[in-house]
Amino acid sequence: MTAVQPVLGRTPEPDAVLDLMRRSFQAAVAAADPIQLLAPHLPSPPTGRTLVVGAGKAAASMAAAVEAAWPADRPLSGLVITRYAHGLALDRIRCVEAGHPVPDQAGESAAVEIRSMVASLTKQDQLIVLVSGGGSSLLSLPVADVSMADLKKLTTDLLRSGAPITDMNIVRKHLSQIQGGHLALASLAPVTALVISDVVGDDPSSIASGPCSPDPSTYRDALDVLDRWSVTPPTSIRVHLQKGLQGEVAETPKPGDARLSHVTTRLVATAQQSLRAAGAVFAAAGVRPVLLGDSVTGEARDVASGLASWVRDIAQDRSSDVQRPVALISGGECTVTVRGEGKGGRCSEYLLSMGLAVESLGVADRVYGVAADTDGIDGASEAAGALLTPTSLAQARALGVQPMRALTSNDALAVFEPLGLTLVTGPTRTNVNDYRAILVL
DSSP states (O other): OOOOOOOOOSSOOHHHHHHHHHHHHHHHHHTTOHHHHSGGGOOOOOSSOEEEEEESTTHHHHHHHHHHHSOTTSOOEEEEEEETTOOOOOSSEEEEEEOSSSOOHHHHHHHHHHHHHHHTOOTTSEEEEEEETTHHHHTOOBOTTSOHHHHHHHHHHHHHHTOOHHHHHHHHHTTBSSTTTHHHHTOSSOEEEEEEOOSGGGOTTTGGGOTTSOOOOOHHHHHHHHHHTTOOOOHHHHHHHHHHHTTSSOOOOOTTOGGGTTEEEEEEEOHHHHHHHHHHHHHHTTOEEEEOOSOOOEEHHHHHHHHHHHHHHHHTTOOSSOOSSEEEEEEEOEEOOOOSOOSOOHHHHHHHHHHHHHHHTTOGGGEEEEEEETTSOOTTSSOSEEEEOTTHHHHHHHTTOOHHHHHHTTOTHHHHGGGTOEEOOOOOSOOOOEEEEEEEO
């Protein structure tokens, strides 16, 4: 066994630490690359034709992986939907770009076409459905009595409310002709759903709102979500959900429904795989990785400030079970309740909150951090996330930026951008949710 060669001492060069943090994120993304992972999960070609459909931030790269692995002499066609600027040039499968996180007409038109293609399959054919995070908005085909305009308004209001993605998807599944298992119901052919998970617990029914999965939630649950997050829906949506509650509209297919017995679901990539890959990068540098799990959720600023007390104990050698240097690694999707008009998403807001917390606890000089979304986009910005150094906040103040004011106005990138501490990757064409690592030296 080769001995680990530590690259970080007690007072390492900041550039070396930042390089390590960047490489850990790169490893997390690479561990979820469909091009490397998908082929072993593909079913064999059928006697008939194979149709490939799908939606999500990883849809284009997943489709490219299918094309690369599929026999050239066997039929293959299809259509996938991905976010604008996330598309790829494909040979046998068409790729359409559409709106995310708010659905649009391009996505609705493509969803109509996908449903029609699926409905044309026979039992001799095969359907492969490529499912990844972002598919809920991209594969939007609202029920007949709900307009796309109303669905867009509801989605925007839910996003601003701070509702977690699982709650949002409960509502969307009950407003869709495709999600909540309805796409699989439309297919006479056997269905193989290949899934890249971006949700806590890797539940296929929650990933892209589960187009091929039974749905344990109900119309009552959907109405409860709206009440819980104080979201008043457009009238058409409230009426439809009330009809469902009263039994006037059929429920989504539930677990155990025999109509979904022709579906096989395979997880291709998960957040846990990515966290382990990042941990290996730290271990190789002589830093102990501590995986906090892939299910860390909650308001981003609160999650960070809550972890900061443990960071302080470690930095001051008051933790009996963890010694420095250590990397506290977590995944999952935090939320941000939007109160201001600033620039920055949940990852950069988490990191800014962490920086302020460890500063107030007097241990900022020993703490570095990275927080970034594995899809390459944090919130509405062009950055995947950001990096935190012991001097970040002091440097920002020297430039006239007030970090606490930036946090209050959801403007975290105002702190990190001027310092060159953003991570800009462009679309990664995968998505296993957020990656966060706090390094305590």
